[in-house]
Amino acid sequence: MNLPNKLTFARIVLIPVFVIVFYLDVIPYNYLISAIIFFAAACTDFLDGYIARKQHLVTNLGKFLDPIADKVLVSTALILLLTVPEVLNVLFFKDCGTILAGVCVAVILARELIVSGFRMVAAERHLVLAADIFGKIKTTVSDATIVVLLVSASFLGIAAGPIAAAIGMIGLVLSAVLTVFSGVNYLVKNRKVLKEEEN
Secondary structure: OOHHHHHHHHHHHHHHHHHHHHHOOOOOOHHHHHHHHHHHHHHHHHHHHHHHHHOOOOOHHHHHHHHHHHHHHHHHHHHHHOOOHHHOOOHHHOOOHHHHHHHHHHHHHHHHHHHHHHHHHHHHOOOOOOOOHHHHHHHHHHHHHHHHHHHHHOOOOOOHHHHHHHHHHHHHHHHHHHHHHHHHHHHHHOHHHHOOOOO
């Protein structure tokens, strides 16, 4: 197994660790520690792809596991954050933060499922669909948003905590908007996938 694939496996292994630490409130700053774990896992997403392309180590296993690991990591983090309403209902988001966050998470998860199904159809037709810049921007904003929300959850008792959480909520809304835009752009750009094959 080459280095990029090892990094992908490391990201997958970190997911249950992230979940355990997130809920392990018997230790101080468990949300902060879970943010560090998430950030480390997200960094492996950048590193495995970079190393694989740079050193020509792209494999079918990597193509299969990398997007799955990334989607499971982000989806898990977003779903876990919905279980902590106090970090969502802050400042001007009070009383509607949880609902807004739930809608944003639903939109993000729906986009990922649609694009995954789209790629399955493309694979059956032996079409290679390259990732675009909008998808990468969406991923970066989503990862940064999750880190900010996780860190803020550990500091809600001081003034900076709610402010950081509100910034994270704005980031979550932006992530949902970018998710829709990048998803539509991806489908339109690759609409040939859905064209019926000529007999």
